[in-house]
Amino acid sequence: MNESNSNSKYRWLSLAGLGIALLAALIAALIGCKHAGVCQIETGCTFNGVDGCADLGKLAASKLPGIGIPIAWLGLFYYAMISALFGWQLFVQKADAARRFYFITLLAFLVVFGAVFDLFLGYQNFVTLSPCREGWFCPKCPMCAWTYVTQIGLVIVAVWLYITASKEDEETGSMRYLLSGFVGNWLPILGALVLTVLIGVGTTMSATPAEDPETGDSDQPKIPLAPINQVDAILSELDANAKMVTFDTKGLHTYEGPANAIVTIHKYGDFLCPHCLHASEYLRFIHERWPQRVRVYYRFLPLDGACNFLAGGTNPQIAGLRCNSAKAAWCAGEQGEAVFSRYYHSIFDLQKRRVPPELDELERLAERSGANWAQIDGCMQQRAQLGIDRDLNVVKGWLDKKLLENPATPIVIVNGRLIGAGAPDFRSLVYWVDAFILKKDGAKAVADFQARHPWARAESKE
Incomplete structure (x- = not known):
């Protein structure tokens, strides 16, 4: 050359x-x-x-x-x-x-x-x-x-x-x-x-955080409380960027937390959506952080036209997976908060192990969660679609045209503030909840938090 x-x-x-x-x-x-x-x-x-x-x-x-x-x-x-x-x-x-x-x-x-x-x-x-x-x-x-x-x-x-x-x-x-x-x-x-x-x-x-493949247990991050002197600023910023929406929670049974909670969160999700998995883990962390001050309503927005009139279509490759898992979880709520909580999160844990939520798997999880599968199965045939339709009609009432044409999950609402589609920023979500609670309970909330988390008390002395 x-x-x-x-x-x-x-x-x-x-x-x-x-x-x-x-x-x-x-x-x-x-x-x-x-x-x-x-x-x-x-x-x-x-x-x-x-x-x-x-x-x-x-x-x-x-x-x-x-x-x-x-x-x-x-x-x-x-x-x-x-x-x-x-x-x-x-x-x-x-x-x-x-x-x-x-x-x-x-x-x-x-x-x-x-x-x-x-x-x-x-x-x-x-x-x-x-x-x-x-x-x-x-x-x-x-x-x-x-x-x-x-x-x-x-x-x-x-x-x-x-x-x-x-x-x-x-x-x-x-x-x-x-x-x-x-x-x-x-x-x-x-x-x-x-x-x-x-x-x-x-x-x-x-x-994916290190966890037990069956229970989903993982180490919780040590996030300090939102600075009490920044509470008003945190809430003002949230109000400035979030749309206010209203809810009728009467008759809803898919929740975790007390009825008199200071913070009420609604999360709309789909069991095959990774963003929804992340959001559920965030909310699980927040509920454990404030067990007596937060109530989380887990609502359903399966992205399958077979059970969601907003979705418009269905995918034959995963026919029934989204709808069946949503219906089964909704029906588990009829058997009490404890059963629902275990069952709901165990379905999401399938996603981490890349196990599809087939009916036989949903039945197995029901048995492990202490739920009555026969009751869930009967409910899925009779009442579940009405419950999901209720959630969908609420979404239809306040989503803008762009999101209605292409509904995305998850959707998270904190004390009536619509955060938007997609998993919210973890620390921001934690601080929003902290701010609402500190605004209401102040020093009492701080003392309760430190009593449950000794590491927080040690950090406050440094």
Whole structure:
């Protein structure tokens, strides 16, 4: 290969790689901006009416384990580094073959390791955190999926560049030079490998909290009380951004918590919706945080036209799963709060284990929860649809046209304030509830909280 043709091929490959890397860096920057809550653009992020990019940013799986830095910012740094390496290839054409081959080797290995890392992230995005259970293109963060596409492009260009360099002459392409490329760049290559494995394993573990697969028990985070001197500001901000809605709770039996609770929360959800699972875990945490001051009504919005006149259609691949699980849970509410609570959360726990809520599984869970399956089964045939229709008619009354045309779950309402569709920010939700309770009970609520949580009392003395 003559020098002119060789340099031309290097130039075009490097230019292509630089363009792809810069595009990937731009996407990573937008994702990081969305995760931080700064950018409001929804293009490429919305799935099923929910901004998946922003929603993912609220989860531990979007951050480096133990550090808390968004993985998107790591991606931005990575693609900036790849851009620099391609830029070096583009603008420094007269370097000796050995030196150039060292850099091409480093570039190729970093790109391949980046692709391996994306396999971990892609599994989380398309499988573990997927907002649906049907279809194959169903990512939690649609925009994140485009970084996988750009990474494939980078692999193609980098490997092509590597092959071009190895064919330049026999000596450069020999096994000796290949090993020299390894040895000369052993530290960054080893670092990339270790970082890829650690972050991949860490994000896999953080996507779902450690728990018992049957009971769903997990370690609860130690979140301090909302600052009492910020209560008014917290509630004012909530009132300024939330729509007020009203409810008639007479006859509702799908709840947890006392009737005289200071805070009443309504959550509309679907048992196959990961966002709904997260919201239920948040509310479970809040109910355990304030057992005598919070009541949570678990309402039903199954995204299946067979039992939801707002949904419009049904998916034959999962026919009956959404409707049957919603009806069974509604019917379990007729058997008392304790039975309902165990049964409702056990159905959501199936989602964590990726077990579909088939009828036989619903029956098994009923037995384990202390519920009478025969009564549930009879109720499902006779009364359950009326209960679900009641929930749907309430939603129809106050959802805007956009959400009615494409209803999304979950929907969370705190003391009449409609938070909106999608799992709310966890700490914000906790602080809203704290603020309502502290506003009403003040020092008494603080004392009760510290009595139940000794760690809070210790922190208050520091």
